[in-house]
Amino acid sequence: MTVLLDTNIIMDALQERQPFDVAAKNILRRSQIGELACLFTANTATDIFFLYRRARDLKSAQAALWYLLTNYGVVSVTQEDCINAMSTGIDDFEDALVMVCAEKAKADYIVTRDEEFLHSSSSVPLISPEVFLEKLNEPNAQCRRSPKR
Numbered sequence: 001m002t003v004l005l006d007t008n009i010i011m012d013a014l015q016e017r018q019p020f021d022v023a024a025k026n027i028l029r030r031s032q033i034g035e036l037a038c039l040f041t042a043n044t045a046t047d048i049f050f051l052y053r054r055a056r057d058l059k060s061a062q063a064a065l066w067y068l069l070t071n072y073g074v075v076s077v078t079q080e081d082c083i084n085a086m087s088t089g090i091d092d093f094e095d096a097l098v099m100v101c102a103e104k105a106k107a108d109y110i111v112t113r114d115e116e117f118l119h120s121s122s123s124v125p126l127i128s129p130e131v132f133l134e135k136l137n138e139p140n141a142q143c144r145r146s147p148k149r
Contacts, residue, residue: 001136002037003027004075004102006112007044007094009129011051014064020113023129027111032071036136039073041101043094075101090120099124109135 005027011017013024031038040048045065053061077097081104085096095117102110102124109127112118118126127135 001109002039002105002107003109003111003132004039004041004098004105004107004124005044005072006098006110006114006117007040007047007051008113009111010040010044010048010068012113012129014048014052015055020129023133026133027129028072030136037073039075039102039105039107040068041075041098042077043097045069045074047094073105075105077101092117095120 008020009024009027012020013028015021027036028038030036045068048068049061049065052064081097081100084100085093088096088099090096090099095114098110098112098117099120099122102122107124109125109132110117110122111127111129111132113128118128120126
């Protein structure tokens with residue numbers, strides 16, 4: 001099973017934003033042990049670096065980004081992806097881009113805590129971290145290893 005993580009999920013884990021960090025860390029851990037593949041978009045990497053540096057410091061932001069880049073997959077963002085995102089009719093460009101990239105990566109789910117995003121129409125199902133973990137625990141859950149870059 002492959003999931004594309006929205007920025008808020010990764011930031012919940014990195015910044016230990018309670019109570020959301022428990023589910024976020026569980027998803028990342030389960031990817032590291034090979035139960036699923038976690039991806040994030042290249043633009044999410046820049047957002048995470050900016051947010052984490054602002055919350056902590058440069059060295060912490062660099063360390064966090066190195067950790068993510070060496071443990072999880074990154075989906076590239078191209079000009080075509082941006083054009084496709086603009087064409088979705090979704091007002092939130094970041095959410096639209098995540099949807100386009102999830103489809104391109106053939107993700108099974110987009111995991112997000114963004115309530116408005118969760119109610120969007122998407123070809124890739126949108127799911128909250130808690131509901132995703134419940135689904136992952138189902139007996140028929142199909143898993144495959146996270147792609148290493």
